[in-house]
Amino acid sequence: MPTAAEYLSPSVTRLDIAATCVATDDPAPVHLDERFAVEEAGYPSVLAPGTMLLGWAGEYLEQLAGGPVGVRSWTVRFTSPVWPGDRVRLATKSVKMPDNSGGQGGIFEIVATTDAGVVVGEIHAELAVTPDGGGSATPEAPG
Amino acid sequence: MTPGTAAAPFRGVIERAKLIQYAQALHLHNPIHRDRSAAVAAGFRDVVAPPGFVISNTLQPKALKLSTFGIDERRALAGEMRFEHLGVICAGDELHGQSTLLDVVEKQGRRRMTAFVIETTFDNQLSDRVLVFRETALQAED
Numbered sequence: 220m221p222t223a224a225e226y227l228s229p230s231v232t233r234l235d236i237a238a239t240c241v242a243t244d245d246p247a248p249v250h251l252d253e254r255f256a257v258e259e260a261g262y263p264s265v266l267a268p269g270t271m272l273l274g275w276a277g278e279y280l281e282q283l284a285g286g287p288v289g290v291r292s293w294t295v296r297f298t299s300p301v302w303p304g305d306r307v308r309l310a311t312k313s314v315k316m317p318d319n320s321g322g323q324g325g326i327f328e329i330v331a332t333t334d335a336g337v338v339v340g341e342i343h344a345e346l347a348v349t350p351d352g353g354g355s356a357t358p359e360a361p362g
Numbered sequence: 363m364t365p366g367t368a369a370a371p372f373r374g375v376i377e378r379a380k381l382i383q384y385a386q387a388l389h390l391h392n393p394i395h396r397d398r399s400a401a402v403a404a405g406f407r408d409v410v411a412p413p414g415f416v417i418s419n420t421l422q423p424k425a426l427k428l429s430t431f432g433i434d435e436r437r438a439l440a441g442e443m444r445f446e447h448l449g450v451i452c453a454g455d456e457l458h459g460q461s462t463l464l465d466v467v468e469k470q471g472r473r474r475m476t477a478f479v480i481e482t483t484f485d486n487q488l489s490d491r492v493l494v495f496r497e498t499a500l501q502a503e504d
Contacts, residue, residue, distance in 0.1 A: 229389045238387035242380050243420070269440055273414030274388040280413055281392060286404075287450050290413045294444040 226279035226309040231267050233303050243270045267301035272331060272340050279309045283327060284346040291324070293344035305333040309342075316348075324348070363432040363478075369461040370430070374421035378453035381409045401452070408453040416451055417443065418461055418482040418495055431463045433478055433499055441477065441498035449492035456487040464496070474503040 331340035393400035
């Protein structure tokens, strides 16, 4: 598994875009229909759904937090589309550990960029981590 | 549309097959998102929904949600999204949700836009609140 210093998505393919749309029940033609995307929506090609960036961001946050339980809250702002052929790199730009956190919370500022250097998303996350950067979360008991 | 307006409640089951499809499509690394045995071994009920998988459109039609709040889907853009995770969501969980319009704000930038702030809450089969999802839908007005 990749390290948590950064996260690199695979190169986006049209097949993966379509598979994501199937998994998320997203029938939007800008993701699935090249002719519609180009001729009617005015894009250079189909574009990746935001749910792809959400999934990669979610897994990166899990890695930073030591598991899904440590991911408390996060906000994502989409700043530019992701296109077929792009790879998305998520990297932490800053971490703040509040003095009163008791090692239970950190504020992470994360940026998502493509290989071409285009910023496609900005993420602000509160994660349960220890001051040394390790995840402090453990799975919940089965319900 | 008046802030405070709520859409009809919805409910649905998080399907393991959908989670596995999603993890495969995104080439996620953590096996708890695609392998039930790995998820159980890690202490979870079943395959774990990655943070970001469940959003307001997961179990309710996006078009229905938008039309309830008077948003024109053809002119709507996704703005900011916020996730507050209060519990882990696993395959087989039956979620009960409801979307509420929190605010409507007119914005004048390069284009005149209306920002609709919508909050969707999700409770599981144990009546535990597991997710509060807040999104801003932007509607171009010119």
